[in-house]
Amino acid sequence: MGNSSSLHLQQEDVQAIQDETGFTPQQIERLYSRFSSLDKAGKSHLTREDFLRIPELAINPLGDRIVHAFFYESKNGEEDKVDFKDFVRVLAHFRPIKKNQEKNKLNTRMEKLHFAFRMYDIDGDDKISKEELLAVLTMMVGQNICPEQLLSIAERTIIEADTDRDNLISFEEFAKVLERTDVEQKMSIRFLS
Template sequence: MGNKASMQLQQEEITDIQTETGFSSNQIVRLYSRFTRLDKNNRGVLTREDFLRIPELAINPLGDRIVHSFFLESQCETVNFKQFMSVLARFRPTKSKEIKNKLNTREEKLKFAFRMYDLDCDQKISRDELLAVLHMMVGDNISEEQLNSIADRTIAEADEDGDRMISFEEFKKVMERVDVEQKMSIRFLN
């Protein structure tokens, strides 16, 4: 995928992405068009700066964390279209009769959400990490005392092993009653 003129998706690539992500070929082509518009350098990859030009991410209090998630899996400074689609697949809405793709399962959606809070990537959410994310989400709309209280209560309720942190298993248990499949879906992909 070189410059924009030569950056055409081949049917084989579409089929491969479709199999991996569960998106329809029409959705893949539409998202590819958006991807190429974001690729200001015409290199076939996106940088963090490219993502931050997306208005919805720029105004989202967790925009930096969402952008960060695109780069977690690739461990690189750029994301190609296939990597872009793999992350987006976690936000693909599913219909009840539809077969879920491996990236679109409840477990994968929960892992993605967990990583939003696990700022140091140590597989645990500490009180400080929880507090930092709460700050990102609410800014100065609630007092420091209230935020500390929310963080303390959340840790106390979720922490089953007494280490004052939330593991992924503890996080999953807390999220049992949350409709993650609906809350973590982007409707523009329909």
């Protein structure tokens, strides 16, 4: 056990995943183990229901948006299924970036920003409206802030970020607002150390 053949992945598949994501073969093996444990039916793909059985996602206020991201990023052409390669591609966005480490295309600052932007862009039109911002804020803080305060925060955010005054936040405006934020570290999970 422990070698890539035990994964039901060919060595060339492991190498291709490593090249695309930056994960080591050992990390890929551990991710495959986690993927397999979620794939209770052994169908080689995960559904939304499979993801929603993950306790951390079930209690996360943005769990539904996070699950949506796995399906949005899916390259297998099926909106309701995520295969192992899609699963690993999404997780690669959260790989910590170490100094002097070669970055892969999924783990750059811009890719992390695009991923975060999609959390807010609920309708997928490449713009964040006040209503979308309000919906995500409501998911995040729920009953802790009254609706009037949430609306005020959403309106103020739109005013501050919307440089072209179309009452929407584009990706460029979103990135500009976050230019001084350490997105590389804030969007990193040390889940495979």
